[in-house]
Every structure is written in C-alpha cells, then in structure tokens.
Amino acid sequence: MNIIIPIKQVPETSDVKMDKETGTMIREGVVSIINPLDLYAIEAGLLLKEQHGGSVTVCTMGPPAAAKALKEAIAMGCDEAVLFTDKRFAGADTWATSYTLAAAIKQVGAFDLIITGERATDGDTGQVGPGIAAWLNLPLATYVSRIESLNAGRIVVERLVEEGYQALDLPLPALLTVVKAVSSPRLPTLRGKKKARAYNLRTLAAVDLPVEDAKIGLKGSPTKVVKIDYPKVTRGGVMVKAVGEEGLNNAVDSLLDFLKDKKLV
Amino acid sequence: MSYVWTLAEQSHGRLRDVSFELLSRGRILADKLDTKLCSLLLSSGLADETLRELIHRGADEVYMVDDPRLDKFVVETHSNVLADLVRRYKPHTILAAATSTGRTLMPHVAIKVTAGLTADCTELDIEEGTRLLLQTRPAIGGNIMATIKSPHHWPQMATVRPKSSRPLALDTTRVGNITRIAMQDVHHDARVKVLGLRPYEEGLAGIEEADVVVAGGKGMKKADNFSMLRDLAKQLGGVIGGTRDAVDRGWLSYPHQIGLSGKTISPKLYMCAGVSGSIQHLAGIKTSEYIVAINQDPDANIFQVADFGIVGNLFEVVPLINAKLEAYKKEDK
Numbered sequence: 001m002n003i004i005i006p007i008k009q010v011p012e013t014s015d016v017k018m019d020k021e022t023g024t025m026i027r028e029g030v031v032s033i034i035n036p037l038d039l040y041a042i043e044a045g046l047l048l049k050e051q052h053g054g055s056v057t058v059c060t061m062g063p064p065a066a067a068k069a070l071k072e073a074i075a076m077g078c079d080e081a082v083l084f085t086d087k088r089f090a091g092a093d094t095w096a097t098s099y100t101l102a103a104a105i106k107q108v109g110a111f112d113l114i115i116t117g118e119r120a121t122d123g124d125t126g127q128v129g130p131g132i133a134a135w136l137n138l139p140l141a142t143y144v145s146r147i148e149s150l151n152a153g154r155i156v157v158e159r160l161v162e163e164g165y166q167a168l169d170l171p172l173p174a175l176l177t178v179v180k181a182v183s184s185p186r187l188p189t190l191r192g193k194k195k196a197r198a199y200n201l202r203t204l205a206a207v208d209l210p211v212e213d214a215k216i217g218l219k220g221s222p223t224k225v226v227k228i229d230y231p232k233v234t235r236g237g238v239m240v241k242a243v244g245e246e247g248l249n250n251a252v253d254s255l256l257d258f259l260k261d262k263k264l265v
Numbered sequence: 266m267s268y269v270w271t272l273a274e275q276s277h278g279r280l281r282d283v284s285f286e287l288l289s290r291g292r293i294l295a296d297k298l299d300t301k302l303c304s305l306l307l308s309s310g311l312a313d314e315t316l317r318e319l320i321h322r323g324a325d326e327v328y329m330v331d332d333p334r335l336d337k338f339v340v341e342t343h344s345n346v347l348a349d350l351v352r353r354y355k356p357h358t359i360l361a362a363a364t365s366t367g368r369t370l371m372p373h374v375a376i377k378v379t380a381g382l383t384a385d386c387t388e389l390d391i392e393e394g395t396r397l398l399l400q401t402r403p404a405i406g407g408n409i410m411a412t413i414k415s416p417h418h419w420p421q422m423a424t425v426r427p428k429s430s431r432p433l434a435l436d437t438t439r440v441g442n443i444t445r446i447a448m449q450d451v452h453h454d455a456r457v458k459v460l461g462l463r464p465y466e467e468g469l470a471g472i473e474e475a476d477v478v479v480a481g482g483k484g485m486k487k488a489d490n491f492s493m494l495r496d497l498a499k500q501l502g503g504v505i506g507g508t509r510d511a512v513d514r515g516w517l518s519y520p521h522q523i524g525l526s527g528k529t530i531s532p533k534l535y536m537c538a539g540v541s542g543s544i545q546h547l548a549g550i551k552t553s554e555y556i557v558a559i560n561q562d563p564d565a566n567i568f569q570v571a572d573f574g575i576v577g578n579l580f581e582v583v584p585l586i587n588a589k590l591e592a593y594k595k596e597d598k
C-alpha cells in the first residue's frame with residue numbers, strides 16, 4: 001500500500017499581504033505552516049499504512065523553504081518526502097499546479113492511493129485534488145469524511161454531499177480529497193523530529209520531470225489575477241445592550257424590528 | 266455564436282434551487298454578450314414540465330443529457346459527457362454551483378478541455394471589448410476579493426456560491442426549446458460504484474443552501490442548550506450550525522461546522538449566539554447577507570461584522586427572542 005500525499009505550505013494566519021502589481025501573495029516575513037486541512041490527509045494516510053502496511057510519501061510543489069513543511073510531515077511519521085521546486089513552477093494556478101503535480105507524482109514512483117486536503121487555506125479553491133485525478137485518469141472521491149474499508153484492490157469511503165453521506169466504492173489506484181471528519185491529526189513525536197532532522201529529502205526540478213514548459217508556472221496558467229480589493233471588514237451595524245429587564249426587552253424588540261424591516265420574518 | 270451555459274442540479278427528481286440562482290447570473294451575462302442562455306442538466310427521468318421551470322426562470326433553452334447512468338453523480342462519467350459537449354458546442358461560458366457536485370465536476374472538466382476555472386465566485390461580469398468573464402471571489406479567508414480572468418482559454422468557467430444570488434421571478438410567458446441528448450456509451454465510466462446515501466438527521470440537509478442559519482458556539486455551554494437555537498431556527502425557517510469548538514465538544518456533528526475547516530455559507534440571515542468571531546469562523550460566514558450576533562462580551566470580534574448585535578446573556582436573550590417571535594407570528598395570523 002503506497003500512499004502519496006500532496007501537501008501545501010501556507011501562511012500561518014489569515015493576515016496576509018498581497019503584491020498589488022502581480023496579484024500574488026507576499027510570502028516574506030510570514031510564518032509558514034502545513035496547510036491545516038492537509039493534516040487530516042496525512043493522518044488518514046498514516047492510519048491506512050498502520051493497518052495495511054506500505055509507505056506514506058508526502059510531496060509538495062513550492063519554494064525551497066517548503067522543505068520545512070515536508071520535514072514536519074516526516075516528524076509526524078511519514079516515510080518519504082519529495083520537493084518539487086523550480087523558479088519556473090512559480091505563479092501556477094490550479095490547472096498548472098495539478099499538471100505539474102500529476103507529472104511529478106508519476107515520476108516519484110508507483111502508488112495505490114493519493115490523498116489531498118479538501119482545499120488549501122490560502123488559494124482556497126479545492127481544485128487541485130480533482131485536477132490531479134483528471135490528469136492521471138484516477139477514480140476520484142471528494143469530501144471524504146470516512147474511510148470504511150480497503151481490500152482486494154478496492155476502497156470504500158463515505159463523502160459529504162448536500163443530502164447526507166454518500167458511500168462510494170473505488171478501485172485502486174484512486175484519489176481522495178478528505179475533510180476534517182476523516183481523522184484527528186497526531187502530533188510529531190520526539191523520535192519523529194529526530195528522524196526529520198536527519199532526513200535528506202529528494203528534490204526534483206522542471207528538467208527532472210516530463211513537463212512541457214508552456215504548461216507550468218505563471219505562463220502555463222489559464223487564469224490571471226487582474227485586480228485585488230480589500231473589502232471592508234466591519235459592517236458598522238447596530239449594537240444594543242441587553243442589561244436589566246427593560247434593556248433586555250428593548251434589545252429584543254429592536255432585533256424584531258430589524259428582522260421585520262429586512263423581511264427576514 | 267457561443268452561448269452561456271449554466272449547470273442545473275437535481276435531487277430526487279426535483280430541480281435544486283441553485284439551478285435557478287445560476288440562471289439569474291447567466292441571464293445578465295448572456296444579455297451583455299447578446300447571446301443565448303442555456304441550462305444544461307446531466308441526469309435522467311425529469312419531465313418536460315419540470316424542466317420548463319428553467320425557461321420560466323431565465324433560460325432560453327434547456328439541454329438535458331438523459332440517461333439512467335447519469336442519475337447519480339459519478340464525476341468520471343459526468344466529466345466525460347460534459348467535456349464532449351464543450352468540445353462539440355463550444356460555449357462561451359459555463360457556470361456551475363459551488364456545491365459538492367459543481368466543485369468536483371468543474372475542475373475535472375477544466376483539465377480535460379484546457380480551460381481556466383475560478384472557484385466560489387460571488388460576482389461575475391463581462392469585460393467590455395474583450396468579452397471575457399470577470400470572476401470575483403473572496404480569497405484568503407475572505408480578507409481579499411480577487412478578480413480573475415482567463416484571457417486565452419475557452420470556455421470561461423466559474424463556480425458560484427449557492428445563495429449568493431436570488432432566482433428570477435417565475436415568468437410563465439417565457440418559451441424555449443427543451444432538447445434531450447442521448448449519452449454515448451463510450452462516456453460511461455464504470456469504475457466507481459455508488460453504494461448508497463445515508464441521509465443527515467432531520468433539519469440539517471443543505472446548510473449551504475439554507476436561507477437562514479442559526480449557529481451556536483462555545484458560549485452555549487452544553488449540547489442540551491442547543492434546543493433553544495433549534496427553536497429559533499424553526500421560527501425563522503432555518504437550520505442549525507456551529508463553530509469548531511461546538512463540534513469538537515460533540516454538541517453538533519461535523520456537517521454542522523461552519524468556517525475554515527467546515528462549510529462556507531452565504532445565507533440571507535446568519536444569526537449566532539455565544540460565538541466569538543474568530544478569523545477561521547468568519548471565513549465561512551463573511552458573504553452572508555445579514556449577520557446578527559448575541560454575545561455578552563462587547564469587544565467580541567463577531568460584532569465587527571454584525572449588522573445587528575445584542576450585547577447580553579444569550580440564556581436570557583435567545584428564549585425571549587423565541588417567545589416574542591412566537592407571539593408576533595400568532596398576532597400576524
């Protein structure tokens with residue numbers, strides 16, 4: 001059971017600055033972490049490995065500094081880590097990212113399962129997982145909230161859809177994108193951290209991959225960011241205090257007036 | 266001439282509201298482009314009378330690829346069918362809802378047809394001169410609004426947040442063709458099997474598509490206290506949601522979680538009690554039309570984004586709202 005987990009390094013908080021010229025994020029001076037939603041993918045992979053044997057490989061396409069995220073995943077218990085890094089990968093949208101990752105994953109080796117996070121907290125699109133599945137023609141299950149069983153080359157999962165939990169049965173190799181409910185991520189262990197420090201990760205650049213230059217990075221991206229606006233955070237709404245019996249009564253009455261005025265009741 | 270397409274969705278033989286919301290968006294775009302608006306449905310068994318509502322809500326034409334193998338959404342098959350239609354008919358624009366279906370199908374198809382795709386748009390427009398689709402979406406937890414376009418790739422593709430637009434009023438005088446298209450066998454991908462659907466508990470289905478969401482946070486103190494929020498939701502015709510803290514404490518199940526690691530919602534009314542308004546929670550509610558908050562701490566962050574805030578003890582405030590709403594409804598009758 002070989003599992004590949006593409007993870008993304010993202011800025012720690014939602015307090016991010018943008019370059020107004022290029023419409024891309026300024027990464028300098030911002031603490032970077034593993035996309036928190038990818039921790040659920042890592043944990044799901046580690047649990048499957050513990051039950052079925054095999055190995056878990058994490059990989060990321062990003063700047064050299066993204067090695068830190070990969071090492072954190074090693075500290076959690078992942079076996080191998082591969083970094084796809086090249087100036088020419090920079091500025092990729094989800095189309096170019098999934099193209100590059102699909103080509104790179106094939107290069108990394110044989111696999112039974114790819115697990116991605118539901119979405120990255122910076123780009124916030126959730127398009128890269130389905131994109132990789134399309135490139136590699138892999139059976140796909142998105143929004144997976146539970147892995148039910150894995151045997152005889154098939155995996156049964158439940159996914160969250162609008163009406164409820166939908167059960168799917170997929171042949172391997174397959175790709176899953178997972179949501180928080182799938183697992184509770186473990187913390188790195190002391191032994192894991194030691195292993196991570198000593199670990200030499202593999203690095204692949206564009207020349208090492210079967211990718212066409214015109215399909216990678218900013219140049220290979222169909223979408224362009226043309227404008228960035230900073231919406232007003234505050235709405236400047238009405239605020240009333242519900243203190244004392246009268247205050248409480250008045251506060252609720254004015255809320256009702258508000259709801260009636262907006263035709264919400 | 267290339268048309269604007271919107272993808273309709275159905276559930277148990279009925280068209281979902283998002284199908285009509287997309288048509289309001291598409292109508293504006295098609296009029297600006299001076300082209301036709303088509304609603305496309307990949308499914309089976311829907312009668313013409315049902316499909317006609319798409320015309321009455323803004324579509325000029327309806328295309329339905331009608332095959333039992335499209336009844337349940339399986340991305341591989343749906344993507345083969347849609348990519349083939351795109352290659353054959355070359356639409357100008359395709360809009361889908363940012364639902365579990367739309368957000369799975371559209372990125373899959375965008376790869377196949379080599380098109381750009383913008384997720385979760387809240388505003389769409391046509392750029393004069395170039396006729397390109399201007400796609401605006403919240404990014405980075407709603408802290409920025411990014412406008413995106415695909416200058417050299419077609420069709421223009423975007424998913425649109427449910428509830429971020431309203432359906433057009435029903436106009437039964439509108440007429441248009443309903444065309445049924447047969448699915449080609451080669452497009453059927455039998456690898457993935459749908460085993461079944463375990464429905465959510467009562468009153469939860471469609472939190473992303475609800476007009477009203479009533480949410481509770483850690484301030485609710487315990488699971489039992491959510492009954493007062495359930496009453497409030499019932500009065501307002503809404504559903505229940507909560508913060509990560511409320512879910513992690515087991516007061517609500519995960520599908521109720523709103524925010525960065527849960528659901529993103531855009532209801533008409535989002536009302537919450539005992540919610541502090543963390544960045545991660547706000548990321549899921551910022552595009553709500555009206556936000557009402559009840560919190561005892563006047564400095565709580567949630568008041569920054571609230572249209573109406575009550576500073577007070579929720580255990581006093583919420584029951585009184587319920588009582589007054591009930592009285593109001595009685596006298597209204």
Ligand SMILES: Cc1cc2nc3c(=O)[nH]c(=O)nc-3n(C[C@H](O)[C@H](O)[C@H](O)COP(=O)(O)OP(=O)(O)OC[C@H]3O[C@@H](n4cnc5c(N)ncnc54)[C@H](O)[C@@H]3O)c2cc1C
Nearest residue numbers: 036482483484508509524525526527539540541546561579
């Ligand atoms: C990677 C990551 C992802 C996350 N994803 C999410 C997510 O998807 N959704 C989410 O919600 N959070 C998420 N969080 C957690 C988030 O940071 C906050 O911890 C969480 O939103 C706080 O929940 P809360 O408002 O219920 O609790 P608190 O912050 O503890 O707020 C409780 C509030 O209740 C008020 N209160 C208490 N008693 C009363 C009373 N009697 N009457 C009135 N008011 C009262 C208090 O004044 C307080 O403001 C995430 C965090 C991280 C790091």
Ligand SMILES: Nc1ncnc2c1ncn2[C@@H]1O[C@H](COP(=O)(O)O)[C@@H](O)[C@H]1O
Nearest residue numbers: 006007061116117119120125126127128
């Ligand atoms: N640059 C990247 N390198 C590796 N994995 C990525 C990258 N970008 C996105 N992913 C994966 O795709 C998921 C969805 O990301 P996104 O489509 O950007 O929201 C993430 O949770 C990751 O698992």
